[in-house]
Amino acid sequence: MVSVSQKHTLEELKTLSESNRHSILIEGVKGCGKTFIAGQYAKMLGIPDFQIVEPRVQDIREASDECSMLRHRVVLCIENLDLGTLASSYTLLKFLEEPSSNVYVVVTCRNIDLIPDTILSRCDVVTLSPPIDSDLQNYGKMKNLDSYLRVEKQCKDLLLCASNFSDIDSVLAMTSEQIQYFADLEDNLSMEEPISNKCWKLQKYKDGSELPIGLAIQYIMMKNRVSNPVVWFAGNEALQDISMKRISVNAIIAKFLLICKYGS
Amino acid sequence: MLTIQDAGRQILTHNPGKFYVFAGEEYGIKEKYISELKATYGEFIEADSVASVIDLMRTKHLIPLKPKLYIVRYDEEFSSKLNQESNAEMSSCKIIGTLVCIYESEKHLKKCGKYLPDFTVVFDKVDRSFICKYLRSDFPNLPDSYIKFVTSFKEDYRSCWNVCNSLNHLKSKTCTDEDISVTFNCVSAVTDAHFKIFFANKNFAGCKYIIEDYPSELEGLFYVILNTLVELDKLTEVKYSDSEIKEASKLWSKSDIFYMFMHTYQELKNSRQYSPYNVEDGLMYLVSLLGFDSIPSLEVL
Numbered sequence: 047m048v049s050v051s052q053k054h055t056l057e058e059l060k061t062l063s064e065s066n067r068h069s070i071l072i073e074g075v076k077g078c079g080k081t082f083i084a085g086q087y088a089k090m091l092g093i094p095d096f097q098i099v100e101p102r103v104q105d106i107r108e109a110s111d112e113c114s115m116l117r118h119r120v121v122l123c124i125e126n127l128d129l130g131t132l133a134s135s136y137t138l139l140k141f142l143e144e145p146s147s148n149v150y151v152v153v154t155c156r157n158i159d160l161i162p163d164t165i166l167s168r169c170d171v172v173t174l175s176p177p178i179d180s181d182l183q184n185y186g187k188m189k190n191l192d193s194y195l196r197v198e199k200q201c202k203d204l205l206l207c208a209s210n211f212s213d214i215d216s217v218l219a220m221t222s223e224q225i226q227y228f229a230d231l232e233d234n235l236s237m238e239e240p241i242s243n244k245c246w247k248l249q250k251y252k253d254g255s256e257l258p259i260g261l262a263i264q265y266i267m268m269k270n271r272v273s274n275p276v277v278w279f280a281g282n283e284a285l286q287d288i289s290m291k292r293i294s295v296n297a298i299i300a301k302f303l304l305i306c307k308y309g310s
Numbered sequence: 311m312l313t314i315q316d317a318g319r320q321i322l323t324h325n326p327g328k329f330y331v332f333a334g335e336e337y338g339i340k341e342k343y344i345s346e347l348k349a350t351y352g353e354f355i356e357a358d359s360v361a362s363v364i365d366l367m368r369t370k371h372l373i374p375l376k377p378k379l380y381i382v383r384y385d386e387e388f389s390s391k392l393n394q395e396s397n398a399e400m401s402s403c404k405i406i407g408t409l410v411c412i413y414e415s416e417k418h419l420k421k422c423g424k425y426l427p428d429f430t431v432v433f434d435k436v437d438r439s440f441i442c443k444y445l446r447s448d449f450p451n452l453p454d455s456y457i458k459f460v461t462s463f464k465e466d467y468r469s470c471w472n473v474c475n476s477l478n479h480l481k482s483k484t485c486t487d488e489d490i491s492v493t494f495n496c497v498s499a500v501t502d503a504h505f506k507i508f509f510a511n512k513n514f515a516g517c518k519y520i521i522e523d524y525p526s527e528l529e530g531l532f533y534v535i536l537n538t539l540v541e542l543d544k545l546t547e548v549k550y551s552d553s554e555i556k557e558a559s560k561l562w563s564k565s566d567i568f569y570m571f572m573h574t575y576q577e578l579k580n581s582r583q584y585s586p587y588n589v590e591d592g593l594m595y596l597v598s599l600l601g602f603d604s605i606p607s608l609e610v611l
Contacts, residue, residue: 240544291576292582297536299576304543308568 048086049181054082056173063090067170068145070184071161073154074174076211076260076289080154081125082173083174087152088121096121101130103137110141113149121150128160128293135162142168177210186214191220207261207268216258227251228265235266241307245299257294259295260288270306280305311423314339314440318430324350332412333419334433342444344410347379351407352450354379360388363482364411368392377407385411389418402428423599441467449478459490462503496522505531508539510558510595517597521590528589532578537594539571569605570596576608 048056055072062070070087072080078087081098088096099109099122116233142151142165153169155161174239185192186205197205197217204225208214218229227234235244248262267281284302286291314336320326321343332340343404347352357363365382382388383486388411406534421422422430438461444456448471456477457470464470474573477485501520524531540556546567547558553559577592582583 238547240540240547241541242544245540247543286581288583294533295577297533297575297578300536301571304568304571308564 047081049177049182049185050077051091051175051177052083055172056086058088058172059083060090062172063087066091068149069142069153069169070152071155071158071169071171072174073155073171074212075176076156077212078174078176079125079173079211080210084121084123084152084154090149091119091121091150093119093121093150096123097121098123098125101125101127101134102139103133104129106134106137106141110149114146116148118281119148119150121152124151125152126155127153127165128157132162132215135165138167139164153285168187172175182208182211182214186218189214190218196222197225202227203268204228204261209264209266213261213264215260223253223259224251224255227257228262231262233264233270241303244303245296248299248303249295259299260285263288263299266306267283274306276309277306280309311427311491312429314431314433314436318406321350322344324348324371326408327429328408329400329403330410330430331430331577332410332433333414333422333430335414336433336436336466337414338466338471339436339444340412340433342467344379344381347408347410351377351379354381357399359385360409360411363405364403367405370393373398375406380405380409381412382409383412388549389413389421391419394425396425397428400426422597435465436467438462441470445470445474447475450468450564452478456485456490460494463494472553481526501525502534505534507558508556509535509538509600510542510555512558512561512600514597514600517600521597528593529578529581531593532574532581535574536571536578539567539574543567563604566605569607573599573605586601 061068070084072083085096088094095118097109097120099105101124105268106124113122115121123261127135127138138153139162145151151169153161153165153264158171183207186208194205202221203213204217204220205214208217217225231247232245249257249259251257263281264283267278270277280302284298287298288295303308316607317330318339322517324346326347332343336341353376357380360382366375387514405513411422413419419430419432423432441461442457442466444454444472445461446454450459452474457474460470460473460477464473473490476494477490497555505517505520505524508520521528521531541555542562543564545556546562546564574596577596581587581589581592
């Protein structure tokens with residue numbers, strides 16, 4: 047199912063596929079469907095072999111070595127290259143400089159500023175817009191209507207705070223107890239509690255399983271959007287830092303909670 | 311193979327075996343046991359080789375030999391000739407007194423352990439409680455807190471013994487942990503815990519000392535600071551909470567904790583950028599903020 051936010055990008059890719067472009071870079075925020083769109087590009091080219099590669103030096107090297115021995119066409123999707131090290135980018139660069147005719151490379155990234163210019167100059171860059179509310183609703187209902195309606199009934203705010211397709215996937219997979227945990231977050235996160243306790247509550251459900259922290263922060267932000275803009279800004283910063291994966295999640299959450307407690 | 315504790319039980323109760331192979335790097339306890347054996351027998355001989363001692367034992371004497379301690383150090387010939395029969399041969403050998411054969415390297419430890427399992431004592435890294443036990447008996451008048459502090463920094467018995475011996479000569483036993491740490495260059499893998507205490511106590515000199523001599527990656531100290539601040543926050547909220555920095559929490563106001571956390575987080579974030587960043591400078595900047603009466607905000611600086 048193609049969303050409204052993806053239509054324009056798909057049209058661009060259609061044009062690029064007609065020119066048989068071998069190196070594409072898709073930029074977009076977390077969970078907006080970059081890998082899905084990369085898969086659509088492979089379909090436009092008529093290539094059934096679509097492989098996803100992690101942005102690690104070893105994985106990129108192995109993928110390029112394997113592809114050099116293949117005769118059929120293949121699409122390699124290097125996911126979120128900006129989350130890898132610079133060494134990963136330079137390993138890919140080497141591959142892009144000596145392209146095989148049967149290999150098509152689609153690189154995805156969240157932050158294009160972290161991609162070296164030498165890679166950008168060798169790729170056709172397309173931008174994927176974040177999904178709009180109707181995209182997320184339609185996606186959720188199409189994926190699992192029963193779960194969507196259950197969540198809507200129990201905690202509608204949880205659906206409203208989802209900002210991308212990954213969030214919707216997480217929400218639809220939640221049990222009733224987990225949804226209720228979100229609904230009770232406001233009452234459970236007292237400002238009098240130590241930060242360390244709140245950090246724990248924001249990362250684990252009552253049964254000890256992991257809570258999607260990005261969604262939890264978005265939920266708190268949404269609840270404070272009007273009454274407390276400081277929380278909104280702190281939440282945005284925290285979400286950015288989480289997506290960059292360069293600082294420990296505990297430290298990010300502690301900072302967010304400290305700002306909520308003392309910053310306003 | 312025998313453990314240090316097994317051999318210790320025999321030697322320290324003056325009931326030693328006839329033959330030992332002391333193998334491994336832990337030098338201090340080897341020498342302690344040798345001293346105890348010397349004290350047990352009164353007389354000792356430093357022999358050139360194990361073979362010479364065995365020949366002496368096999369030779370008939372008009373006047374029977376007195377039990378003595380025989381010490382053989384680094385006998386390569388003995389080690390090279392070890393085989394499957396060696397353990398049985400040494401068991402049947404009649405030694406008047408005790409023969410101790412000393413080695414240090416891993417190679418000898420493995421070989422002796424394989425061919426002389428009933429006699430080889432492994433002198434490897436010993437745990438802290440074991441060292442504490444021996445130091446308490448060596449220095450009965452030394453405060454236990456000194457022994458615990460020294461053993462938290464020094465990993466081998468001899469180094470700990472040297473420091474405790476110096477402290478034992480002090481007329482008044484009122485040294486602080488910081489005094490001992492600075493005087494005896496106590497820096498080790500446990501340094502994070504001491505950095506936490508120095509930081510919580512707003513002790514700039516102590517923090518600076520640790521940063522300059524830190525044995526691991528300095529970036530880890532950013533997280534030590536963040537964790538310390540979260541713990542200080544907890545201590546301001548939960549009065550009955552127990553912690554080694556409980557007293558120090560009185561030095562911190564809520565705004566101090568908040569602003570210091572923000573400064574540290576910013577420095578940590580700077581260290582994660584691709585542009586050049588000097589971690590030591592970043593940490594020194596953070597500990598320099600401890601000198602302010604109130605930690606200034608990011609905007610003020």
